[in-house]
Each structure stands twice: as C-alpha cells, then as structure tokens.
Amino acid sequence: MRIFRAVVRPWAAPVRKHCGxxxxxxxxxxxxxxxxxxxxxxxxxLAKAQSLRAERDKLSKSLTDDGYDxxxxxxxxxxxxxxxxxxxxxxxxxxxxxxxxxxxSEDPEALELRQDVLEEIEDIKQQLxxxxxxxxxxxxxxxxxASYPCILEFRPGIGGTxxxxxxxxxxxxxxxxxxxxxxxxxxxxxxxxxxxxxxxxGILSIDESGAYERFRFEGGVHRVQRIPATESKGRxxxxxxxxxxLPQLDGGNEDSSDVERSFAPGExxxxxxxxxxxxxxxxxxxxxxxxLTHIPTGITVSMQDSRSQHKNKAKAYMILRARLAEKEHxxxxxxxxxxRSSQVTSTDRSDKVRTYNYSQNRVTDHRCGFTMYDLDGxxxxxxxxxxxxxxxxxxxxxxxxxLENVE
Amino acid sequence: MRLPQAILTRAWRESANLAQxxxxxxxxxxxxxxxxxxxxxxxxxxxxxASKGIKVSEGDLQNKISHLCYLRGQKGFPLQYLLGSxxxxxxxxxxxxxxxxxxxxxxxxxxxxxxxxxxxxxxxxTAGAQEDLDPGTDIPSEATGHTFKVLDLCTGTGCLxxxxxxxxRAPTVKSVxxxxxxxxxxxxxxxxxxxxxxxxxxxxxxxxxxxxxxxxFALDVASDHFDIIIANPPYVSEEHYYSCRHTTRSVRRFEPxxxxxxxxxxxxxxxxxxxxGAVPAVVCEVADQEQLQEIVDECIDDGWDAGGMSDSAGVAxxxxxxxxxxSAWSWMKQxxxx
Ligand SMILES: C[S@@+](CC[C@H](N)C(=O)[O-])C[C@H]1O[C@@H](n2cnc3c(N)ncnc32)[C@H](O)[C@@H]1O
Numbered sequence: 001m002r003i004f005r006a007v008v009r010p011w012a013a014p015v016r017k018h019c020g021x022x023x024x025x026x027x028x029x030x031x032x033x034x035x036x037x038x039x040x041x042x043x044x045x046l047a048k049a050q051s052l053r054a055e056r057d058k059l060s061k062s063l064t065d066d067g068y069d070x071x072x073x074x075x076x077x078x079x080x081x082x083x084x085x086x087x088x089x090x091x092x093x094x095x096x097x098x099x100x101x102x103x104x105s106e107d108p109e110a111l112e113l114r115q116d117v118l119e120e121i122e123d124i125k126q127q128l129x130x131x132x133x134x135x136x137x138x139x140x141x142x143x144x145x146a147s148y149p150c151i152l153e154f155r156p157g158i159g160g161t162x163x164x165x166x167x168x169x170x171x172x173x174x175x176x177x178x179x180x181x182x183x184x185x186x187x188x189x190x191x192x193x194x195x196x197x198x199x200x201x202g203i204l205s206i207d208e209s210g211a212y213e214r215f216r217f218e219g220g221v222h223r224v225q226r227i228p229a230t231e232s233k234g235r236x237x238x239x240x241x242x243x244x245x246l247p248q249l250d251g252g253n254e255d256s257s258d259v260e261r262s263f264a265p266g267e268x269x270x271x272x273x274x275x276x277x278x279x280x281x282x283x284x285x286x287x288x289x290x291x292l293t294h295i296p297t298g299i300t301v302s303m304q305d306s307r308s309q310h311k312n313k314a315k316a317y318m319i320l321r322a323r324l325a326e327k328e329h330x331x332x333x334x335x336x337x338x339x340r341s342s343q344v345t346s347t348d349r350s351d352k353v354r355t356y357n358y359s360q361n362r363v364t365d366h367r368c369g370f371t372m373y374d375l376d377g378x379x380x381x382x383x384x385x386x387x388x389x390x391x392x393x394x395x396x397x398x399x400x401x402x403l404e405n406v407e
Numbered sequence: 408m409r410l411p412q413a414i415l416t417r418a419w420r421e422s423a424n425l426a427q428x429x430x431x432x433x434x435x436x437x438x439x440x441x442x443x444x445x446x447x448x449x450x451x452x453x454x455x456x457a458s459k460g461i462k463v464s465e466g467d468l469q470n471k472i473s474h475l476c477y478l479r480g481q482k483g484f485p486l487q488y489l490l491g492s493x494x495x496x497x498x499x500x501x502x503x504x505x506x507x508x509x510x511x512x513x514x515x516x517x518x519x520x521x522x523x524x525x526x527x528x529x530x531x532x533t534a535g536a537q538e539d540l541d542p543g544t545d546i547p548s549e550a551t552g553h554t555f556k557v558l559d560l561c562t563g564t565g566c567l568x569x570x571x572x573x574x575x576r577a578p579t580v581k582s583v584x585x586x587x588x589x590x591x592x593x594x595x596x597x598x599x600x601x602x603x604x605x606x607x608x609x610x611x612x613x614x615x616x617x618x619x620x621x622x623x624f625a626l627d628v629a630s631d632h633f634d635i636i637i638a639n640p641p642y643v644s645e646e647h648y649y650s651c652r653h654t655t656r657s658v659r660r661f662e663p664x665x666x667x668x669x670x671x672x673x674x675x676x677x678x679x680x681x682x683x684g685a686v687p688a689v690v691c692e693v694a695d696q697e698q699l700q701e702i703v704d705e706c707i708d709d710g711w712d713a714g715g716m717s718d719s720a721g722v723a724x725x726x727x728x729x730x731x732x733x734s735a736w737s738w739m740k741q742x743x744x745x
Binding site for chain 2: 192194195270272273277278279280281282283284285286287288289304306307308309310311
C-alpha cells in the first residue's frame with residue numbers, strides 16, 4: 001500500500017469538521033485494512049483498478065494519435081471513472097487510518113475529541129463505501145459491442161400461432177420504443193404466417209450507436225400468458241418467443257460490397273431461390289430471395305424482404321456478419337468462464353428471461369425479480385425503459401459480484 | 408402447368424388476393440412477398456393522394472389491391488409494370504413502362520461487380536488518390552485523361568448506364584461520363600426520366616449521364632475515346648423466344664420483341680465499334696455458355712483477352728474482353744470464371 005504516499009492528502013475538502021485543526025502535524029501511517037470491511041476494496045480489485053489507471057494513459061495517447069473511435073472513447077470514459085474514483089479512494093483511506101489512531105489515543109486532547117472523531121470515522125466510511133461501488137462499477141469492462149448499433153431477431157417458441165403473434169407483438173414493442181426515442185430503425189425481414197397477425201421470423205435493425213448495450217439483456221426466452229385471440233374457450237395459454245441480440249458491425253457503411261468482400265472467396269455459398277431455367281432476358285420474375293450459407297460454421301441467412309436481390313444479399317451479409325461476431329464473442333466468454341471460478345454467474349444466459357401476463361396486467365423480469373404492473377405501457381414502448389433500467393442494474397450488480405469471486 | 412389443388416386451397420384460406428396471384432407467381436412464399444409489395448405500393452400511393460387532399464376510403468384501397476393481384480396473377484402482367492418501378496443498385500429507382508424491357512437481377516449483379524472492380528483496380532480511380540497527395544507522380548499513360556467514359560449500348564430503361572454512374576465515383580478534379588444509346592424512342596424517353604429521378608445519386612461527384620437515340624449499327628464512336636463499352640443487347644434467339652421452356656409467357660406477351668430478339672450480329676457490331684473507337688474494354692451480357700463461346704470464337708480477335716463470368720444461378724452471363732497490350736485493364740482477368 002506504499003503507493004498511497006504519492007497522493008496529496010485532501011485535508012480541507014473531504015474531511016470536514018475539525019480535521020484540519022486536529023492533524024496538521026500528522027504524518028503517514030501504514031494502512032490498516034480488514035478484508036471484510038465493506039468500505040475497502042478487495043486487494044485484487046484494487047490491483048485491477050491500478051492497472052486500469054495505467055492503461056488509461058496509454059489509451060488517451062492512442063486516442064489523440066489515431067483519431068476518434070467511439071468504442072475507444074467509451075473505454076476512455078470508463079477508465080477516467082476508475083482513475084478519478086481511485087484517486088479519491090487513495091486520499092480518504094489514510095485519513096481514516098489517522099482517525100483510527102486518534103480514536104484510540106489516550107492523549108487528553110484527543111480524549112476530549114473522541115466523540116467527534118468516531119462520527120468522522122463513520123462519515124468517511126460511508127463516503128469510502130460509495131467510492132468503492134463506483135470503482136467496482138467502472139471495473140466491469142465495457143462490452144466489446146457496447147457502442148454498436150444492433151440487430152434484434154424475433155422467433156416464436158412453443159405455442160404455435162399464438163407464439164407467432166406474440167413474436168410480432170414483441171417486435172412491435174421495440175419498434176414503438178425506437179419511435180418514441182426517435183431512434184432510427186428498419187425492419188430487415190419479416191416472415192408472416194398464414195391467416196393471423198404473427199411472424200415466423202422478424203429481424204429489426206436499430207441503427208443507433210449504443211443500441212447494443214441498451215438491448216443487450218433482452219436476448220432470451222420471453223413468455224406470454226394470455227387468452228389467445230384464436231382461443232374459443234377463453235382459456236389462458238402460455239406461449240413463448242425468443243429474442244436474439246446481435247451487434248450491427250456495418251452501420252453506415254456506404255459501400256455495399258465491403259461486407260461481402262470481408263469474407264474469403266468460397267467461405268459463403270449464395271443460393272438464389274428458384275433459380276432454374278435460362279434466366280436473363282428470358283424471364284422477368286420478381287424472385288429476389290437470397291440464402292447465404294457460411295460454410296465453416298453452417299450458419300445460414302435467408303432474406304426475401306426487398307424486390308431487389310442485390311439489397312437482399314447486402315442485408316443477408318450484414319446479418320451473417322453480426323451472427324458470426326456474436327458467436328465468436330459468446331465462445332470467447334464461455335472459454336474465459338471455464339478457466340475462472342465456478343462461482344461466476346452468467347448474465348448472458350438464454351433461458352426464460354421475462355413473463356408478460358395479460359390478465360394481471362403484469363410484466364416480471366425473472367433475473368432481477370422486478371415486476372411492473374403496466375403491461376400496456378410496456379408493450380407500447382412507453383414504460384419499457386423502466387424495465388431496461390432495472391435489468392441493467394441487476395446485470396451490473398451481478399458482474400460486480402463476479403469481480404469479487406474471481407480467484 | 409396446373410397448380411396442385413392443395414396449394415390453391417391453402418392460399419384461399421389465407422386470402423383471396425394470395426390465391427389470385429398464384430397462377431402466375433406459382434409458390435405461396437413468392438405470392439406472399441408480392442402481395443406485401445403490392446399492398447405497400449398501394450398504401451404509399453393512397454397516402455400520397457390523401458396528402459394532396461383527395462379522399463380515399465378503405466374500400467378504394469382494397470379494390471386497388473385486389474385489382475392489381477388480378478392483373479398480376481390472372482393476366483400475367485409483370486409486377487414491375489404494375490408497380491411502375493424496380494429498385495436497382497444501391498439506391499436507384501428505375502421506372503418501368505410497357506414497351507421497354509424490365510431490368511433483370513442478373514444485369515444488376517454483373518453491373519455492380521464490374522463497376523466496383525473498375526473502381527478498385529483501374530488506375531483512373533486508384534491513381535487519383537496518390538495524385539492528390541503528390542502532384543508530381545507519373546500516372547500510367549492510359550489513365551491520364553480527366554474523364555472516364557462509359558458507353559452503354561442498348562440502354563433500355565438506362566438502368567446499366569445509371570448503375571455505372573452511381574457506382575463509379577471519380578477522384579477529385581476528375582469526372583465520369585456515361586452515354587446510353589437505344590434505338591427505341593420509348594426507351595430513350597424513359598431513360599431520361601430515370602436520369603432525372605436518380606440524378607441525386609451521382610451529380611455531386613461530377614458524373615454526367617447522356618441518353619441518345621441511335622441505331623448501334625449506324626453509330627460512329629471512332630473519335631469519342633470511350634474507356635469501356637457495356638451492353639445488354641437483345642440476345643434471345645428466334646427458337647428460344649417461341650419455346651416456353653426458355654422464354655416465359657409473360658415476357659413474350661408484355662415485353663417488346665425488339666428488346667429481346669437478337670444474337671451474334673449485335674456482338675459482332677459491338678466489337679467492331681470497340682475496334683474502330685480504340686475502346687480498351689468491353690463487357691456484355693450473354694444468354695448462355697453456347698452464345699459466350701460463339702462470341703469468343705467469332706467476334707473477338709487476337710488483340711484481346713477474353714472470358715466469361717457466371718451469375719449467382721451458375722449460368723454463363725457475361726463476356727468480358729480487354730486489349731492485351733493495356734496494363735490498365737489486365738486486372739479484368741480476376742473477374743473471369745476459373
Ligand atoms: C435487352 S434490352 C436491354 C435494356 C437495358 N440495357 C437492360 O439491361 O435492362 C435491349 C435494348 O436494345 C435496344 N435495341 C435493339 N436494337 C437496337 C439497335 N439496333 N440499336 C440500339 N439499340 C437497340 C432495344 O430497344 C432494347 O431497349
């Protein structure tokens with residue numbers, strides 16, 4: 001803990017009351033730290049914070065040298081938060097030690113002030129506690145895709161037609177949210193089902209940077225409990241739809257073929273639907289559907305939204321790239337997790353995340369346990385934000401816990 | 408070929424409009440897509456009208472949709488004529504009208520590939536950047552001109568000419584010039600209309616597009632210094648035109664014969680024009696492998712390197728040729744099928 005010595009001690013500002021008068025001559029004492037006290041950072045976290053502070057200086061240099069990059073800027077602001085809070089932490093901690101010494105001193109002058117000193121200690125502990133929380137939050141690394149726009153994919157799960165209808169309701173919920181926020185979005189593809197207002201697949205692109213971070217925890221199985229429009233006996237059914245959240249890596253890319261050329265020749269197979277016969281001038285078909293198959297992974301993307309095959313192909317490539325990036329990231333996270341302590345919990349789990357209960361006008365998020373009795377507001381986008389905030393808070397806490405559990 | 412009853416029943420159950428579309432559109436999936444496009448188009452049109460103060464009822468809307476489905480599915484009208492346009496390239500909207508051939512996806516595909524390859528590899532476009540940095544550099548002699556000139560023969564709607572205008576962006580102080588030629592006044596009128604609709608996609612880059620009415624057999628480009636000739640000439644043989652296996656009924660019934668019937672004479676003439684005008688490169692759409700071979704054998708002399716490029720459906724779709732002695736175009740061999 002010797003590094004503390006370099007820090008200028010904040011006599012006047014943080015330690016109010018008598019401190020200035022009490023310790024003008026006091027010098028450095030070695031820090032005393034109990035592992036279990038909740039105002040002190042775990043040594044591992046402290047070390048991490050210190051190494052991030054060192055990294056910050058490197059990063060800010062590269063930001064000025066290599067020009068602006070939103071992902072780097074986001075990381076920079078996180079590291080700034082680590083550094084500034086760490087500085088305050090390092091200022092407060094020795095003050096607390098000094099106060100501790102003083103509180104057990106038998107010096108008559110000190111005895112007289114003991115009550116004040118004890119109050120001061122409590123006050124500083126509280127402040128330190130707040131600072132450590134801020135540090136921990138800033139220690140959680142920014143998700144590599146945090147600054148990107150995103151793509152949300154919707155697919156019905158169990159529940160037949162009702163699930164397909166719910167998949168569409170869910171997609172509309174995010175569309176309304178974007179409309180309210182004045183966020184740019186586009187529906188890349190919708191496969192509608194016969195005879196009802198449902199979909200077998202919907203792909204929504206949200207073209208705002210940072211949208212990935214906003215919707216990161218929306219992925220997973222969303223469950224609905226309601227009387228389906230198709231149900232004649234008026235019974236409540238439970239069905240489900242799944243959401244996949246992908247990073248959109250090509251936002252604002254003006255050259256349509258750049259994405260296509262980011263793949264090696266032969267890596268992707270293109271199938272044109274119903275492409276039989278002579279083609280060319282002999283046929284004036286509107287067939288524009290395209291299917292891409294990524295040969296190394298077997299991932300396929302079908303697109304039939306536009307009348308232009310070229311546009312369908314461009315969209316399909318964009319989605320393919322997003323799926324590959326997400327897959328790669330998920331694998332990386334899984335590997336890291338394996339090599340870490342088993343106590344680390346995952347915030348990316350893909351099981352049941354939420355229940356929408358229509359008869360009770362209720363939405364419950366199963367991860368954070370938050371329940372909101374405003375289903376309509378949720379579905380029309382107006383109160384979705386509340387839910388997103390609660391989940392984000394939960395995820396943050398989870399990750400902080402993970403930080404401490406790391407071996 | 409009659410549609411299986413099961414498909415028809417399924418379509419009827421879903422919607423009458425869908426069932427209307429089936430005879431021409433054939434599959435439920437395609438019919439669904441077309442119904443969606445038709446519905447979107449009608450809604451857009453009606454919103455447009457409503458904004459001009461004309462009253463439209465829900466009934467008008469539904470009537471319009473089912474009428475279009477009827478024309479499409481029962482009468483076989485091409486969707487592009489009914490909706491009046493086809494999206495093309497990155498952001499072009501090409502108006503389509505009876506009497507002028509509908510742009511095909513194959514044409515769009517090779518057009519984009521070729522234009523983008525030119526932009527990536529031809530010294531006119533690649534040397535531009537260096538020249539900006541260092542005004543003293545020697546650029547290869549073929550690229551010293553300040554205007555890159557494209558000749559699009561048999562331009563029709565003007566789709567290819569406009570696609571090249573959209574895709575080829577000249578470096579600063581240089582410019583691109585595209586000329587489209589067609590024998591049909593109908594086509595030239597429509598091409599000009601398409602230019603005025605899409606001019607926003609290229610004029611800010613100093614690109615200009617001109618459409619001329621002319622018979623390519625009576626054309627003289629000897630002193631025009633074009634850098635490349637592109638063309639989608641009529642290439643359907645008499646035999647294939649009347650064979651249902653090759654040419655669909657809708658093409659025969661609704662698209663102009665003059666835009667379709669043709670063949671080797673057109674290619675011979677195109678390469679003759681290229682020789683007369685000392686044009687270094689030619690790319691043309693072709694019907695199939697057989698025609699490609701015929702062109703390579705009969706129309707292209709030893710001064711050229713040539714080969715074919717297939718489309719995504721695996722059909723030989725273009726003949727690509729460039730003058731052997733010119734290094735500025737030798738990269739074109741990368742486009743040729745291996
Ligand atoms: C197959 S269409 C191609 C249209 C357009 N380039 C496209 O790709 O959609 C052929 C066009 O060639 C035109 N054409 C036919 N004979 C011609 C001739 N002798 N000279 C110039 N154009 C001719 C037709 O009017 C028609 O527009």
